[in-house]
Amino acid sequence: MKRKSFIQKATTLAGGSLVASPLLAFTERKKTLRVAHLSDIHLKPGMEPEKGMAKALHHAQNLHPGVSFIINGGDAIMDALAADKQKTATQFDLFKTILKNENSLPVHHTIGNHDIWGWFIKENRPEDDPQYGKAWVVDTFEMKNRYYSFTQQKWHFIVLDSTQLNAAGGYIARLDEPQLEWFTKELESVPKDHFICLVSHIPILSICAGLYFEKTEANGDLMIKRNLMHTDFLSLRKIFANTPQLKCCISGHIHMQDELTYQGIKYYCNGAVCGNWWKGAFNNFEPAYALMEFYDDGHTKRTIINY
């Protein structure tokens, strides 16, 4: 029996009332927004990365039903943090070329730590260069800002900038003050009947972040490093608790995958397109991207695709 006629029959059996049919309620919820989340491509010149990126893009574009857009989850290129200007330009140019030639879907970009130029250059750090830091990646990907939002159907996507320079060295995962202020206002502006998905490069909450090094501390503690998960989670969760529309958070960065539910919110850490930086699997996680399905009742579903 064809699905449609089965539903019609079931509706008739239910007394002809459209509202009364649980089957119809089920089909209504089936209405989804489908999105491909490709994180940690880590593109660099070479056969494996170039072909791999193109393959993942083609795979995402050939899904049935099709996806509405792609989210680049960040760490698009191998590294700009410690790379000189020429090497950074080569990587960004290559990424843009492959994206232009191999993809026709809209793309929303997220900044990853490795997309930031020059923070870790040891000598003659180019701090006065207009492209220093996040300016280059924002410009390259024509982003509205380093953090921004957009709406598709009933879903409001807020793309965050996870990576902040840490005074004590390296980088730290958190929202800086101006971003936090913007973010709080942004959440308040979302209509009550809409749903929110947060997109961040570094996970806001993740257990993989604590398993990344596959070891415990000498005293037995299992640690989560400041650059592997949002250090402001404890304060963010208070804001989240007052935001019933917030249903899910998606991230990359860890090159591993997990799926958590914490206080009614789903947290998906979606692995890496490059796997182990284009050398197979990382901690047993094969190269992958995620198909995210956003239902119009606020539910979400993730499918990991080892493309």
Ligand SMILES: [Zn+2]
């Ligand atoms: Zn990263």
